[in-house]
Amino acid sequence: MQVTRRLLPLMLLIPLSAPLLAMAQQMPPDKGRSASLAPIPSQLLGQWRVTKTLPTQADACWDRQQIDSVLNTQISYQRDGFSWNNQQRRSLGVVSSTVEEQEFVEDNSEADSDTPAVDFAMLGIIAPAVERIAIMHTAKDSAANTPDADEFPGATVLIKNPDTLIFSLCNVYFEAQRQR
Numbered sequence: 001m002q003v004t005r006r007l008l009p010l011m012l013l014i015p016l017s018a019p020l021l022a023m024a025q026q027m028p029p030d031k032g033r034s035a036s037l038a039p040i041p042s043q044l045l046g047q048w049r050v051t052k053t054l055p056t057q058a059d060a061c062w063d064r065q066q067i068d069s070v071l072n073t074q075i076s077y078q079r080d081g082f083s084w085n086n087q088q089r090r091s092l093g094v095v096s097s098t099v100e101e102q103e104f105v106e107d108n109s110e111a112d113s114d115t116p117a118v119d120f121a122m123l124g125i126i127a128p129a130v131e132r133i134a135i136m137h138t139a140k141d142s143a144a145n146t147p148d149a150d151e152f153p154g155a156t157v158l159i160k161n162p163d164t165l166i167f168s169l170c171n172v173y174f175e176a177q178r179q180r
Helices: 007-026 064-068 101-107
Strands: 033-036 046-054 074-078 081-084 087-100 129-137 156-161 164-169 172-179
Touching: 081 129, 087 101
Parallel strands: none
Antiparallel strands: 033 087, 046 074, 046 172, 074 081, 081 087, 087 129, 129 156, 156 164, 164 172
């Protein structure tokens, strides 16, 4: 197999990802951020229904059919993993952080885009900061501890309030409601 110059850096990163994950989990937490192999936080546990998309002016890379395939589906969080649309993922660790609006805008703005960055107001968030939870998880149908880099509904969420989560896939923002 011939390795091109473009593939070589990616091939070198793959074996580094697991040790880096382990190191990140052992590092002392930064301001407002913690990373650990702790179980999924209790405020996420349970069933959530994806109820709507949130109108933003972000350049989405999904078409209507892809967006509709996420609506009215369910995300289920357990202590050791989560599932969406009957696809199970095992948690490899959780990163929890408090995100202020300005940081969120900077994280979600594209320098080469003419569209405005997504901000809290577009998402219906009135608080100056929210909690962001990112679940590092296994790859599809993986029994091994192989991290998955693909977007997966519910892997990274903003907690809008105790009964509402916000997540994005391909620059489309979705809202999920807790099911009781």
